[in-house]
Amino acid sequence: MLDRRTLAQFLIENSRRTGNPLGVPSEKLSEWAHGLDIDIHMNSRTVLYTGLLYQLVPYIKGLESLMSRFEESRVYSLASSMGSRLQSRIAGFSADRKLKDRVTKILMNAYKLLDASGYEPAYYGRLEPYSGALFYDLGMLEAFKEHANKVLEFLEENGVELVITLDPHTTIALKVLYPRFVGKTPEVRHLLELAIDDVVSGRGGRVVVHDPCLLARSLHLHGRLRRILRAAGYEILEPRRSRERTFCCGGPLESLFPKLSSEIACRRLSQLSKLSETAVAACPICLANLTRDCGPKVSVLDWLELVEVKA
Amino acid sequence: MSEERIMDLKRRVYSAAKDEGARVGMERTMEAFEESTLHIDEYVMEMARYVRDLKAELRNRMLDLAMEAAEAMERNGMDVVIAHTRKEALDAVIDVVGTGKVIVKSKSMISEEIGLREYLEGMGNEVWETDLGEFLLQLSRGRPSHFVVVSMHVPREGALEVLRRKLGYRGPPDVPRMVAAVRDFLREKMLSAQVGITGANAVAAREGALVQVENESNVKLTGSLPPINVVVTSIDKVVPTLLDAIKIAIVESYMLGGTPPTFIDVVSGPSGTRDIEHRLVRPAQGAKEVHVVLLDNGRSSAAGSLLGETLRCIKCGACQLACPVLTTVGPSWGSGAYMGGIGVLWTAITKGFEEAGPLSYLCAGCGICEEYCPMDIKISDLVWEIKRMASAKLEEELGVADS
């Protein structure tokens, strides 16, 4: 089993080396934008800030299968010197291919949706720093603050006036946590607040909504999520626990208690599967954690896989 | 904090998560809870807001109010001890109880907090839990997984097995028959016990009265059938008036079950009668002595701290039944008496940060507890604060600078 110290060391060393806690080379995290067939407006004072979270999902999944072997092993209390051994053993972990393709589409779709809704945001690719969200979840405030400072510097250097975010964790970090612990942020808006209903379409059909915790309880965007899905032609089904009372996917426990996080995910999948074979979420952590095979027949998609810009 | 403690916890929760029976029990309980609390009457919510504001205001004069309550209870003929520590509380109880007694006891988290049953048994007494859930846990040597539905991790199949094994139950696997068998067994114990130990949900300072809310009627019987009644409760439960105390009882009941309490018991003195020539004679039908222990154990010093608002908690357990983590791992996420996110906070108050630190890492920070809490306690945020404290030292060791 992995211990807290080794985990923390792994994340911190990676962050120092590559800027992100999983140690993924930054070029890989900005690749998605290469396929965009519209121009990125680099002079804009509005920025699309991904916080790297969606891009890390395929790597989280890749790491997960490797780590599950660690969790099974009886070796615990890995001495801290083993942190670097762990490092080298998992340095070669690879991204989940399928998820990587999905995430690329999700992010391209996000940019197109912004464009179609009248925004012209800059995107800084490799230069984009990580938000620190994972460190916050682990109570590692100092590491979180280090990241926050880098993000704030980045925003200031580029004269950013409006930050557009794509996921609830990054949004809460910038909107609520940075001002609380580090300093003022420019205006922050989640894509769901900006995307216009008139420009979207979709395949249609019945989908059950899995509200991401922070999206519903902290950002109150669950109503907005439903409206845009309806505008794209979907019929919405509500699970046993929804809206502000949504049931956590267990994702935030993934780093320290991976087996527990998968148990909770399976409980949620079973609740969702009672209503439909397709569920929709709006968070990369949910996407990572609810993409698993544990019985219930339901596949979880991100809203950006269901909602597209009308042709 | 040593990594070893976190690894221990990890081992415990992993093995708990594998317990299929427990998972079934908790899933069923959670579903029933969700249905019963979908619509709570506005008048109850208004009462909840009243209690919330009242308790927020009382936080800084908790000890004074406890003294006032103690004086009033003494005037009413009860014997009261304000215990500052766990040890003082146990001493106070043993002073009354002694050894070699048969004791019946209703459920109380305060008695779990101080390990009362185990202590009394260790001192040569025979102790029986009279709340059905606690009784099942006693028989199976389990720990509570919830403040109120203590045995939510024991499904009906598990209950049947325990009764068969420990009580020699031979009846059919249906719940009413099982409950009847327990009733027969416990009734005999209650009639022969010399001491009955109960708890309280709220204490009224002005009237010197204890308020208990229950459905089983075991609290009434436990408190009144044996000649001596010992009530173990804590100073954060003291409110100014009897009406305030009863409001708490009502709110607690609605929050968990969506219905009013079956019984609200008020105890403001030993049983007595003046029916013959208006002279007081004790006892009449109930206990002849009532002894009250009001426990502090970290509460008054927490009042002014970061965790202060935790003291508003009325232990209704709504947050716990809503929690996806607690309902997956049950009692393994706790320190005995206190489990789940709110349990991390109560553990910090009553046992210290060392104990609470590892537990804080099990909180996913999803915030559902705050959605359900009628006292508007920022449970998730406060658990994160404990996590932060637990991680601070680690960060320092790993060389992350304090900026």
Ligand code: SF4
């Ligand atoms: S924290 Fe709130 S919901 Fe949880 S037991 Fe206490 S009062 Fe009830």
